[in-house]
Amino acid sequence: MTAKQFASVWTREPRQGKAQGLTRDQIVRAAIEILDAEGLDALSMRKLGARLGAGATSLYWHVANKDELFELVYDEVWGEMSVPDPDSAGWRDTGWAFAHGMRKVILRHPWLAGLLGKLPAIGPNALRAAELLRKGLHQAGFRGLEEDYAGAAITAFVFGSAIPEVVWTNAAAEKNYDAESMREAVKTAAADYPDLIARAEEYAAHEPAAVREMNFAFGLACVLDGLERRLVT
16 A cells, blocks of 8 residues: 655645635634534534635635644644743643643543544644643653653643543533432442442542542642652662
8 A cells, every 4th residue: 555645734834815804713713613512523614614604715725624624723722731931930840731731621622532643743832832841851851762751651641531531521411410320320339349439429529520630630740750750760
């Protein structure tokens, strides 16, 4: 099979000027509105054009295909992350802000979970955040490929925590589960494990979003502690 040449919206010059009054920013914002309201499968060029009151020609002036549109919205939301420069914040605060910022973006835009790993993060917003994290890890003492390994450990923790949270939250909302019936189901299923039931009861006594936030912060602190420990061993 002949290999297909890789192409990206970020590797070609954007077309200048407007197409029938539209700008690329308008297209991206409208696409994100559809994605936030209806999810990944709902976005089509036809629906986007209808929302903007424009024809396909206007859209294709700025994006060659739907994949390019996904690249644009993908990078646009990463621009919502606020990552401090490690020169002023220090490497741990930079890593902490990077991870929390990434989690918040994923939770705010659940459709991202369907694009992670499918698109290269080579847009300007994603690259800026990645470079600040890399710079912080270099400041910490990591060198060469270990900078990438350490960054991947942080990113993998965020993805591993946030994606299941998004999937479960969406499923629970879609099926409109009753919280009390879920607790009773857990008690029945875990009847042979009273300690697990006690943990579930303690969890149920707190606001779920707050517990998930504390759980994420605890795990992230462990990741950063582990990276710091590795530097001194």
